[in-house]
Amino acid sequence: MNLVERKVPALDEQVFEARVEPGAEVVVIRKPGFRKRYATYATRYGSIDRVLVDPATGREVEVPPGAAHFLEHKMFDKPEGSILERFAQLGASMNAYTGHFYTVYLFSVVEPFEPCFQLLLDYVQDPRFTPESVEKEQGIIGQEIATAYDHPTQRLYYDFLEAMYRHHPVRDWILGSPESIATLTPELLETIHRTFYHPANMTVCVVGDVDPERVVAMVAEDLARRHLAPRPRPERRLPAEGPDLARPAVERRMAVSRPFVQWGVKFGAFPPDESGLRAAVLGDVVAEALFGRLTPWYEEQYRRHVITDRYWFGLSVVPGAAHWEVGGETGDPEAFTAACEQRLGEALSEGLDPGVFEAVRRKALGEFLAVLDSPEELAHGFLTDRFLGWDFYRRLDVLEALDAETATRWLREHADPRRTVRAAVLPREEVA
Amino acid sequence: MNLVERKVPALDEQVFEARVEPGAEVVVIRKPGFRKRYATYATRYGSIDRVLVDPATGREVEVPPGAAHFLEHKMFDKPEGSILERFAQLGASMNAYTGHFYTVYLFSVVEPFEPCFQLLLDYVQDPRFTPESVEKEQGIIGQEIATAYDHPTQRLYYDFLEAMYRHHPVRDWILGSPESIATLTPELLETIHRTFYHPANMTVCVVGDVDPERVVAMVAEDLARRHLAPRPRPERRLPAEGPDLARPAVERRMAVSRPFVQWGVKFGAFPPDESGLRAAVLGDVVAEALFGRLTPWYEEQYRRHVITDRYWFGLSVVPGAAHWEVGGETGDPEAFTAACEQRLGEALSEGLDPGVFEAVRRKALGEFLAVLDSPEELAHGFLTDRFLGWDFYRRLDVLEALDAETATRWLREHADPRRTVRAAVLPREEVA
Numbered sequence: 001m002n003l004v005e006r007k008v009p010a011l012d013e014q015v016f017e018a019r020v021e022p023g024a025e026v027v028v029i030r031k032p033g034f035r036k037r038y039a040t041y042a043t044r045y046g047s048i049d050r051v052l053v054d055p056a057t058g059r060e061v062e063v064p065p066g067a068a069h070f071l072e073h074k075m076f077d078k079p080e081g082s083i084l085e086r087f088a089q090l091g092a093s094m095n096a097y098t099g100h101f102y103t104v105y106l107f108s109v110v111e112p113f114e115p116c117f118q119l120l121l122d123y124v125q126d127p128r129f130t131p132e133s134v135e136k137e138q139g140i141i142g143q144e145i146a147t148a149y150d151h152p153t154q155r156l157y158y159d160f161l162e163a164m165y166r167h168h169p170v171r172d173w174i175l176g177s178p179e180s181i182a183t184l185t186p187e188l189l190e191t192i193h194r195t196f197y198h199p200a201n202m203t204v205c206v207v208g209d210v211d212p213e214r215v216v217a218m219v220a221e222d223l224a225r226r227h228l229a230p231r232p233r234p235e236r237r238l239p240a241e242g243p244d245l246a247r248p249a250v251e252r253r254m255a256v257s258r259p260f261v262q263w264g265v266k267f268g269a270f271p272p273d274e275s276g277l278r279a280a281v282l283g284d285v286v287a288e289a290l291f292g293r294l295t296p297w298y299e300e301q302y303r304r305h306v307i308t309d310r311y312w313f314g315l316s317v318v319p320g321a322a323h324w325e326v327g328g329e330t331g332d333p334e335a336f337t338a339a340c341e342q343r344l345g346e347a348l349s350e351g352l353d354p355g356v357f358e359a360v361r362r363k364a365l366g367e368f369l370a371v372l373d374s375p376e377e378l379a380h381g382f383l384t385d386r387f388l389g390w391d392f393y394r395r396l397d398v399l400e401a402l403d404a405e406t407a408t409r410w411l412r413e414h415a416d417p418r419r420t421v422r423a424a425v426l427p428r429e430e431v432a
Numbered sequence: 433m434n435l436v437e438r439k440v441p442a443l444d445e446q447v448f449e450a451r452v453e454p455g456a457e458v459v460v461i462r463k464p465g466f467r468k469r470y471a472t473y474a475t476r477y478g479s480i481d482r483v484l485v486d487p488a489t490g491r492e493v494e495v496p497p498g499a500a501h502f503l504e505h506k507m508f509d510k511p512e513g514s515i516l517e518r519f520a521q522l523g524a525s526m527n528a529y530t531g532h533f534y535t536v537y538l539f540s541v542v543e544p545f546e547p548c549f550q551l552l553l554d555y556v557q558d559p560r561f562t563p564e565s566v567e568k569e570q571g572i573i574g575q576e577i578a579t580a581y582d583h584p585t586q587r588l589y590y591d592f593l594e595a596m597y598r599h600h601p602v603r604d605w606i607l608g609s610p611e612s613i614a615t616l617t618p619e620l621l622e623t624i625h626r627t628f629y630h631p632a633n634m635t636v637c638v639v640g641d642v643d644p645e646r647v648v649a650m651v652a653e654d655l656a657r658r659h660l661a662p663r664p665r666p667e668r669r670l671p672a673e674g675p676d677l678a679r680p681a682v683e684r685r686m687a688v689s690r691p692f693v694q695w696g697v698k699f700g701a702f703p704p705d706e707s708g709l710r711a712a713v714l715g716d717v718v719a720e721a722l723f724g725r726l727t728p729w730y731e732e733q734y735r736r737h738v739i740t741d742r743y744w745f746g747l748s749v750v751p752g753a754a755h756w757e758v759g760g761e762t763g764d765p766e767a768f769t770a771a772c773e774q775r776l777g778e779a780l781s782e783g784l785d786p787g788v789f790e791a792v793r794r795k796a797l798g799e800f801l802a803v804l805d806s807p808e809e810l811a812h813g814f815l816t817d818r819f820l821g822w823d824f825y826r827r828l829d830v831l832e833a834l835d836a837e838t839a840t841r842w843l844r845e846h847a848d849p850r851r852t853v854r855a856a857v858l859p860r861e862e863v864a
Contacts, residue, residue, distance in 0.1 A: 033465040036802045088726050091794035093802075110801040136735075143737050147761070150689035255687045255859060257582035294520050303568075305575050329579070362523035369542040370468045370525075374806075427687060 003216055008393045013372065015393075016212035020220045022230035023200030025386075028212040029378060037208035038108045038375035039117055041124045042383050044203075044233070045196035046101040047174040048318060051237050052195045061191060064183050065169075066176015069098040070141055071189055075105065075124060077133055083123045092116045100170050100318040101236075102387055108375070113210060114218070121204075121222040127193040129186035142178045152256045152425045160262045160325065160423035163250045168241040168321045199223055200233045205383055207375035238320045243268065243419060251424040258308075259426050262327030263340040266419040270322045272389020280390065281398040282410045283315035283322065289352055289360045289407065290343055291326050301339050305331040317388060324415075333424045344417055352411070357404035365399050435648055440825045445804065447825075448644035452652045454662035455632030457818075460644035461810060469640035470540045470807035471549055473556045474815050476635075476665070477628035478533040479606040480750060483669050484627045493623060496615050497601075498608015501530040502573055503621055507537065507556060509565055515555050524548045532602050532750040533668075534819055540807070545642060546650070553636070553654040559625040561618035574610045584688045584857045592694045592757065592855035595682045600673040600753045631655055632665045637815055639807035670752045675700065675851060683765075683856040690740075691858050694759030695772040698851040702754045704821020712822065713830040714842045715747035715754065721784055721792045721839065722775055723758050733771050737763040749820060756847075765856045776849055784843070789836035797831050 006015040014030040050063050075096070076083045087094035092109035105124050109116045148154045158173055165171040175181075195201075206215050245266060267283070270276035291313040292298060301307040311328035330336045371377045385392040438447040446462035482495050507528070508515045519526035524541035537556050541548045580586045590605055597603040607613075627633075638647050677698060699715070702708035723745040724730060733739040743760035762768045803809045817824040 031465075033463075034805050036805045085726065085791070088791040088795055091798040093795065093798065108798075108802060110798050140735065144741060147690070147740050147742075255689045257584075257687045258579070294517065303572065308579050309576060310579075331575075359517070359520040363520055363525065366523040366525065366540075366542050370540060373466050373468045 003212060010396065011372065011393065013393070018216045020199070020216060020223055022223065022228050023198070023233070024219060024223060025203040026216050026219050027203060027205045027382065028210060028215050029205070029207045029382070030210065030212060031208050031375065034209050034375065035110050036108050036375060037110070037113045037206065037210055038106065038379060039120055039206045040104050040106040040204070040379050040383065041120050042102055042104040042203050042205065042387075043197050044101065044201050044236070044387050045103055046099050047172060048100045048169040048238065049196065049236060050169050052192065052234065054191050055195055055198070055231060056191075061188075063192060064176060064180040065172045066141070066174070066181045067184060067189075067192055068103055069174055069176065070137065070181050070184055071192055072096050072098045072103050073137055073141065074129055074134065074189060075127070077137070078123070078126070078128055079130065083119070086119055087116065090116050090119070098174060100174065102384065104380075104383065106379075117206070117215070117218060118222070121219060125197065125222070125226060127190055127197070129189050131186055134184060134186055134189065138181055138184070141175065141181055145173070145175045145178055145181075148173075148175055152254050152260050155252060155254065156260050156262050156327065156423055156425045159250050159252060159425075160264060160327075160421060163247050163423055164245055164264060164266050164323055164421045165241055165321060166244060166246045167239040169238070170318050170321050171246075195234055198231055198234075199228060200231050203383060203386060205379045207379050236319060241269075241321055243416070245419060245421055248420070249422045251426055253426050253428050256425060256427050258329050258331070259333045259424060260327065261330050261333040261336045261422065261424045262325055263337050263420065263422045264323050264325040265344065265415050266421065267322040267324075267414050269320045270317050270388070272319075274394075276388065277385070277390040277394055278398055279322070279410070279414065280315065280317055280388075281395050282402070282407060283317070283324065285357075285360055285364050285399070285402065286352065286407050286411055287313055287315055287324055288364065289357045290347055291340070292360060294359055294363070295356055297339070297343055301336075304335070306335045306339055319388065333426070337422045341417070341420065344415060344420070347408070348412055348415065348417065351408040352404045354404040357407060361399060361402055365396075368396055368399060435644060442828065443804065443825065445825070450648045452631070452648060452655055454655065454660050455630070455665070456651060456655060457635040458648050458651050459635060459637045459814065460642060460647050461637070461639045461814070462642065462644060463640050463807065466641050466807065467542050468540050468807060469542070469545045469638065469642055470538065470811060471552055471638045472536050472538040472636070472811050472815065473552050474534055474536040474635050474637070474819075475629050476533065476633050476668070476819050477535055478531050479604060480532045480601040480670065481628065481668060482601050484624065484666065486623050487627055487630070487663060488623075493620075495624060496608060496612040497604045498573070498606070498613045499616060499621075499624055500535055501606055501608065502569065502613050502616055503624055504528050504530045504535050505569055505573065506561055506566065506621060507559070509569070510555070510558070510560055511562065515551070518551055519548065522548050522551070530606060532606065534816065536812075536815065538811075549638070549647070549650060550654070553651060557629065557654070557658060559622055559629070561621050563618055566616060566618055566621065570613055570616070573607065573613055577605070577607045577610055577613075580605075580607055584686050584692050587684060587686065588692050588694050588759065588855055588857045591682050591684060591857075592696060592759075592853060595679050595855055596677055596696060596698050596755055596853045597673055597753060598676060598678045599671040601670070602750050602753050603678075627666055630663055630666075631660060632663050635815060635818060637811045639811050668751060673701075673753055675848070677851060677853055680852070681854045683858055685858050685860050688857060688859050690761050690763070691765045691856060692759065693762050693765040693768045693854065693856045694757055695769050695852065695854045696755050696757040697776065697847050698853065699754040699756075699846050701752045702749050702820070704751075706826075708820065709817070709822040709826055710830050711754070711842070711846065712747065712749055712820075713827050714834070714839060715749070715756065717789075717792055717796050717831070717834065718784065718839050718843055719745055719747055719756055720796065721789045722779055723772070724792060726791055726795070727788055729771070729775055733768075736767070738767045738771055751820065765858070769854045773849070773852065776847060776852070779840070780844055780847065780849065783840040784836045786836040789839055793831065793834055797828075800828055800831060
């Protein structure tokens with residue numbers, strides 16, 4: 001067994017890693033004293049992966065929007081019944097989620113760990129789809145999509161992305177469309193599974209008070225009996241996305257009581273190396289320093305009812321693209337956008353306030369350390385950073401070395417005030 | 433020091449309790465190995481407390497709706513600046529929340545614990561209100577209320593409560609109304625604080641890797657310098673609420689794309705004793721067995737689009753009142769209500785399915801144990817049970833002893849199919 005224990009300097013973390021034939025990564029973050037065991041089985045495959053090379057034929061195959069999410073749903077469903085019930089019988093909670101660049105299957109349980117873990121390893125590698133069950137799912141997810149189309153914040157989210165990106169598939173709905181998922185067949189789903197769920201493309205991550213050697217042995221045992229040939233990890237193919245916006249502003253009317261707005265800044269891609277990780281940490285902290293609740297700016301906008309209790313902001317990163325988003329329900333969408341533009345403009349010309357920046361940096365440090373106590377957040381952070389080519393634990397070192405001056409320099413290099421986008425959902429016109 | 437360590441049988445929990453002059457309860461749940469320290473300072477005072485006896489004069493004073501939430505907001509605000517900033521400078525996250533029968537102030541921090549804890553103990557016992565700051569807050573919260581009035585699920589929630597309860601103040605908005613909070617003055621807020629924030633009415637609860645003796649000593653030190661006279665805990669005064677509903681159904685039209693509906697069953701009060709705790713555990717588990725995601729019923733309603741991804745259900749308990757609520761966005765509010773009524777009717781006549789019940793009970797056991805790893809959830813569960821007169825850890829024993837037969841008996845005794853309520857928010861009529 002090639003199990004390696006990693007020391008994380010300055011943190012009392014016990015991180016074990018192994019590579020298991022034919023290529024799966026296994027990570028165990030041991031948490032002595034924790035009752036709950038949390039396990040994830042994740043693939044580097046999400047909604048932005050829209051083309052594959054079929055390992056059986058070598059041919060390029062187009063993947064319709066929404067396929068990753070659809071496949072996730074279908075994985076629970078076996079001819080003999082739902083996986084959900086089998087986890088429930090073991091007293092475990094199970095779930096899964098699909099993002100732009102990952103699909104994650106997970107469970108948490110106090111006891112018994114091993115049968116649950118075995119079940120997870122097995123069902124994710126066990127694709128069995130019938131035409132009837134695919135058809136049934138097309139009805140269910142078609143309805144889910146129709147419902148999502150009616151949700152103001154969902155519409156806002158994708159209107160915003162479609163305005164910001166010209167080519168990058170992050171602009172497409174993770175759910176797909178009723179038309180795109182209608183093209184899915186059992187055969188295509190199997191091809192997608194064969195390509196993207198090959199162990200070489202996947203990472204198992206267990207957080208909790210478990211025996212790392214036993215975890216690795218169980219993964220090895222499960223994979224050995226599948227006799228899968230080793231294969232390189234599939235390459236991700238993405239269209240080139242330049243700095244230009246699709247369009248700077250977009251709005252739509254819906255059945256809402258008050259307007260929703262989202263403003264944002266388009267960055268270039270954050271690469272899978274140290275500079276990318278640094279950009280990700282800086283992007284988080286600087287967003288907080290500009291738009292966070294600790295700023296006098298926030299307080300002022302809140303008092304003016306430009307910002308309300310429904311308010312959000314943050315950095316969003318996927319392979320090949322990154323942006324800030326600042327949004328919420330607002331009394332005045334124009335004032336909201338103007339306040340964001342002005343805030344960015346002032347920070348670019350005057351630099352970041354060192355006092356606010358230091359408070360925000362300390363808060364971020366505290367939050368980073370707190371994540372280490374939360375198996376769900378830790379596994380998610382570790383996996384997404386891993387899939388972006390970064391080492392999650394390095395965030396601590398980056399955070400520790402930051403100051404307002406460095407952050408201002410970063411902001412000036414990365415945030416171009418000509419690359420801002422505004423999307424709004426407005427109430428329907430009043431009818432007399 | 434009268435520090436007592438409690439053993440929780442079958443659980444490896446270290447729970448320490450002390451009573452500190454003049455009457456504060458201090459609870460420390462020690463979590464060796466946890467990095468984050470989570471501290472709460474909570475009072476048995478919430479939105480349902482609508483009358484007080486002024487300890488200074490002995491006179492009865494009416495408390496306007498929304499006062500508890502308003503006071504919570506004002507506690508952050510000191511003439512020299514916001515408490516938020518002081519926690520931020522210490523690298524801590526702070527927050528507070530007001531419920532029907534509690535107000536909770538909290539922070540979480542990795543390091544340094546003691547200055548943060550000192551700050552929490554101090555600011556919650558340090559009411560300083562100016563007419564200007566009260567007036568400013570009336571503007572801010574007035575706006576918050578106006579926004580909440582426009583939120584379909586908020587309206588649904590209170591429409592439902594107003595239909596279910598005739599007298600119990602759980603039917604009033606926690607936020608109050610613009611008119612009710614307009615009557616608040618610095619003097620009234622001080623009287624409320626003097627009454628309900630007396631240490632005899634409060635509980636400090638710290639979860640994390642801390643020294644219990646040091647925690648108790650710090651509370652004692654803080655309270656000693658305030659020279660507060662001992663006093664009995666204020667009695668909670670609630671109007672009698674009988675089994676009758678205010679009305680069985682209510683609906684309103686709003687700017688929404690799809691209907692929202694909430695159906696529920698009115699129970700009697702769950703008393704502050706073993707029978708009440710048992711009812712609370714049973715109410716949770718039976719709701720899950722009837723309306724949860726593990727039931728074929730749920731699957732069927734989901735497939736029929738009667739239930740969508742926005743779906744919720746559960747037991748709600750406050751002193752003097754308890755009910756179930758089952759709600760969500762739906763394609764068909766009539767079908768939703770009919771499905772709930774039918775589900776309850778069948779369970780009453782045929783009894784609960786033992787297989788589903790056992791799966792649900794195991795899930796609940798697992799979730800209970802998982803809460804012990806989550807400082808936020810543990811402190812919240814411990815405090816709310818304490819304030820309802822129950823021992824949170826006893827839930828485990830109750831859960832372990834349950835079976836479908838007992839649960840069916842409980843259901844037949846407590847769930848009266850004539851005491852069901854339905855509230856709906858419907859889209860505005862289409863305009864041609």
